[in-house]
Amino acid sequence: MDSLWRKEANRVESLYINLFKSTDSQFVDETKKWDEHVQTLKSKHSEVPAKNNEKSSELIRKGSELFCNKQFYHAMELYTKALCYAEVGTENESMAFASRAKCFFYMKMYQQAMTDIELALEANCPAEMIVKLEKLRADCRKVVISNSNELTEPKRSFTDDRNFPCIANTLTITNNTQFGRHLVAKCDIDVGQMVLMEQSFASVAKSDEQMTCYNCLTEVANFIACSKCSDVVFCSNKCLEENLVHQLDCNTPYHRMHCKAKFTIQTILIAVAAFPNIDDLIECVEAGEKDDVLPESITDLQSKYRLYLRLKKLPLNANVVLDVYKLFKSIMIIPSIERAFDSEGKQRFLMHLILHHLAINVTNATESEYTASIGTVLSLLNHSCAPNLYNYSVDNRKFCVTIRPVKKGEQLFISYLGPDDEQTAKQRQHLLKTKWNFECKCDKCEPRGQIADSTKMKLDPCFKFIQRTFKTDQVDNMNTSAVKKKCIKFLTKYGHLPFSNELKYISDIYTTLI
Known part of the structure; x- marks a missing residue:
């Protein structure tokens, strides 16, 4: 990390130092193996046609076998993959849409079924299939489609901030020597208020098995395929048009790389996509190294990238240079990147940019079972083992809801x-120190709760109601609205108190129901 952004000489025109100067001697076997791996990846990619009706037909056949066995979800996924391989303008496109529509119908997703029927009819649909599709559409229309079963979109509880639209205007970003950059409340905020809704700056699916929208990571939708490659799908034309990165990685070996490599490479691709040319990108990065001021707003991709560059990054060990080497070699087989970084000076810059991004991602990125992602404003929030916000993700979006009352200025x-928050204080402190290099001083790590308060909470009517009513195995059949209201009432009443098992018990139930 000491080498990051160092130049060969103290002159403006000097090149950044070559980070890989010693890799051949230090990691000779590893670099040789990786070079061979990258070349193999490149060769295999060039041998596989982007669109292939033979492959598409085989996937449709396998999907039909699953459909006959009533494995509708897995059949639907195979039909989507068949759509990816279908040659544009051929019957395979309409076959994939029509077959997927039947899956949606039997999964009781009638609106999705009708959308796929329309997509099939708009494609090169044979006459005999049109008759079947019209019948299926009529069957869909016979079903009473109730909006009550549809997922409701989470909504902010306040007006958006003008400059940082992903947070409520009741929050502000501030900075001090003790906490660094962090968010504070501009007024009192009640329990249960959605105060942050942020689309991830970068996000990738951890598995290629599950089909997800390349832009927003939605898992089940009326996916449409890219017209030029068989690697990605989008849940809508809006997502397809929004995603600037795919213009750079379309029909490239990027999509056959490991998800950890893809994640950091995606952040580089976003940086490249944000600027008209590499010189402008270099100017932006170098300006950020001279000052550490946050952008005044994040209403476009360039300003979001400027905020991303200013996220905290922790020092990495010396061996990280091998990871940077692997990422550099991998990204340089993407034709658009090879063309963009076409000089020694630009390639040296790219080496350092990868190291910079890697340090940011290691410090700030989060992983779920299915995705890896990073939020920019979310990454400004500090940690507490007894937090006043509950944060969670849906697809590639981040959400924060208050689980304790927050006073103005807090x-x-x-x-x-x-x-891991269930670990002992010693275990938590070790993990926090190892990964994020700080010690937590919250009221869970340094207990300040009173026995009298715990007793009072246990006797509270809301606590007794929740304890009596909530059963984890019966969530779908219980009156969740009533339980949520009791949780909010209890947390509003006692949330100002130091951490206790009673507060954690109720907040855990509340977050289960969000």
Whole structure:
């Protein structure tokens, strides 16, 4: 990390130092193996046609076998993959849409079924299939489609901030020597208020098995395929048009790389896509190294990238240069990147940019079972083992809801630990120190709760109601609205108190129901 952004000489025109100067001697076997791996990846990609009706037909056949066995979800996924390989303007496109429509119908997703019927009819649909599709559409229309079963979109509880639209205007970003950059409340905020809704700056699916929208990571939708490659799908034309990165990685070996490599490479691709040319990107990065001021707003991709560059990054060990080498060699087989970084000076810059991004991602990125992602404003929130915010993800979006009342001027905290927050204080402190290099001083790590308060909470009517009513195996059949209201009432009444098992018990139930 000491080498990051160092130049060969103290002159403006000097090149950045070659980070890989010693890799051949230090990691000779590893670099040789990786070079061979990258060349193999490149060769295999060039041998596979982007669109292939033979492959598409085989996937449709396998999907039909699953459909006959009533494995509708898995059949639907195979039909989507068949759509990816279908040659544009051929019957395979309409066959894939029509077959997927039947899956949606039997999965009781009638609106999705009708959308796929329309897509099939708009494609090169044979006459005999049109008759079947019209019948299926009529069957869909016979079903009473109730909006009550549709997922409701989470909504902010306040007006958006003008300059940082992903947060409520009741929050502000501030900075001090103790906490660094962080978010504080501009007024009192009640329990249960959605105060942050942010689309991830970068996000990738961790598995290629599950079909997800390349732009927003939606898992089940009326996916449409890219017309030039068989690697990605989009849930709508809007997502297809929004995604600037795919213009750079379309029909390239990028999509056959490991998800960890893809994630950091995607952040580089976003940086390239944000600027008209590499010189402008270099100017932006170098300006950020001279000052550490946040952008005044994040209403476009360039300003979001400027905020991303200013996220905290922790030092990495010396061996990270091998990871940077692997990422550099991988990204340079993407034709658009090879063309963009066409000089020694630009390639040296790219080496350092990868190291910079890697340090940011290691410090700030989060992983779920299915995705890896990073939020920019979310990454400004500090940690507490007893947080006043609950943060969660849906597809590639981040959400924060208050689980304690927040007073004007108070800082907002999330937990970085997820399931690990059940560990002992010593274990938590070790994990926080190892990964994020700080010690937590919250009221869970340094208990200040009173026995009298715990007793009072246990006797509270809301606590007794929740304890009596909530059963984890009966969530779908219980009156969740009533339980949520009791949770909010209890947390509003006692949330100002120091951490206690009673507060955690109720907040855990509340977050289960969000």
